Amino acid sequence: MNIIITGAAGFIGSHLSEALLQLGHSVTGVDHIESSSNRSIKEDNLKNILVHPEFQWQAVDLLNIDLNRLIADADIVFHLAGLAGVRNSWGSSFEDYLHANILLTQEIAEACKQSARLKKLVYASSSSIYGGGSGHYSSEQSPATPISPYGLTKLAGEHICAIYHKQYGLPYTALRYFTVYGPRQRPDMGFHRFMKAALLEEPLTVYGNGEQTRDFTYISDVVAANINAMNYKKHGNVFNIGGVETASVNDIVHKIEKLSGKKLQLHYLPEQPGDPFATRADISLARTELGYNPLISLDEGMAAEWSYITGLYGSKR
Ligand code: NAD
Numbered sequence: 001m002n003i004i005i006t007g008a009a010g011f012i013g014s015h016l017s018e019a020l021l022q023l024g025h026s027v028t029g030v031d032h033i034e035s036s037s038n039r040s041i042k043e044d045n046l047k048n049i050l051v052h053p054e055f056q057w058q059a060v061d062l063l064n065i066d067l068n069r070l071i072a073d074a075d076i077v078f079h080l081a082g083l084a085g086v087r088n089s090w091g092s093s094f095e096d097y098l099h100a101n102i103l104l105t106q107e108i109a110e111a112c113k114q115s116a117r118l119k120k121l122v123y124a125s126s127s128s129i130y131g132g133g134s135g136h137y138s139s140e141q142s143p144a145t146p147i148s149p150y151g152l153t154k155l156a157g158e159h160i161c162a163i164y165h166k167q168y169g170l171p172y173t174a175l176r177y178f179t180v181y182g183p184r185q186r187p188d189m190g191f192h193r194f195m196k197a198a199l200l201e202e203p204l205t206v207y208g209n210g211e212q213t214r215d216f217t218y219i220s221d222v223v224a225a226n227i228n229a230m231n232y233k234k235h236g237n238v239f240n241i242g243g244v245e246t247a248s249v250n251d252i253v254h255k256i257e258k259l260s261g262k263k264l265q266l267h268y269l270p271e272q273p274g275d276p277f278a279t280r281a282d283i284s285l286a287r288t289e290l291g292y293n294p295l296i297s298l299d300e301g302m303a304a305e306w307s308y309i310t311g312l313y314g315s316k317r
Helices: 011-022 039-050 067-071 091-114 149-168 190-200 219-231 249-260 284-290 298-316
Strands: 002-006 026-031 055-059 076-079 120-126 172-177 203-207 213-218 237-241 245-248 265-269
Touching (some): 011 026, 011 039, 011 219, 026 039, 076 091, 076 219, 120 149, 149 172, 172 219, 190 249, 213 219, 219 284, 237 284
Parallel strands (some): 002 026, 002 076, 076 120, 120 172, 172 237
Antiparallel strands (some): 213 245
16 A cells, blocks of 8 residues: 655654555655754664665655645555654744644645545544543543643644544544653653663653653554554544553663663652653553554563664763
């Protein structure tokens, strides 16, 4: 099939591109790598796929191109491009989140609506749409009450897909990812920051008391969820995509100290606005409807990310 992946140079997009190419699909990856502050990391993310004969690469800003033309020949669109991360979404940078997450999703939905060929749009949503988190399981029926501007923009993206589905039959499925980790995890994310600090023996800031918990989802499980969503025949739905286990920040610190053989130098600062205290996914709907079955334990997944981090920063030691 002809597949478009927006945000293909990113963490999740690059892994998904690789998996779909391996399955024999033709993939067009789009990302505005030129303007990225993490350009060298994005280039590294892309290195396996750029050489693949069935991969077409477009280094463009999706907000500046003719999306009808991009999507016209696509059977499937994975819309992963966006601005991720809760902490930076306050203040003046909200405008960037508005463009990257809301405006762009509306333009993607508009272009998808024009296509008679499109079989599925898979939209990358987030556990951040649930808000603060009580430590109880969040199901798709739980209230959507984001506590960060980022969460609000991801929820708006879901609503855009839903109204285009209702009015124009947009064939979409939204996936709410819970903290994704593994090789190529974004440099602003927890495991990446913690492991880099351990490797380079740098001090590390922890926000809050470290007792906050997350449902951690390994990247290959997220890729599998996306592929199952692509093949899912029903449309206009949303699924939680969580991992095998939850852990607290303090648990993670201990695991990283064990992996690295080093004691982390921690500085505790107050918790940051918009950070949920606990996330935990009820994935029973994804299990029954999508056949989603996360497999990778934290120990296994963290060992793979540690190996990536040592490869990325090892020469700086
Ligand atoms: P990422 O930053 O690594 O990837 C997103 C990519 O989108 C980036 O490479 C960026 O350059 C690109 N992009 C943004 N705006 C663009 C534009 N206008 N034109 C072209 N490219 C553009 O992030 P990720 O962690 O891989 O996340 C992918 C998606 O999944 C995001 O939409 C994010 O909100 C969502 N998500 C991620 C997580 C997670 O734990 N990583 C959790 C929940 C939801």
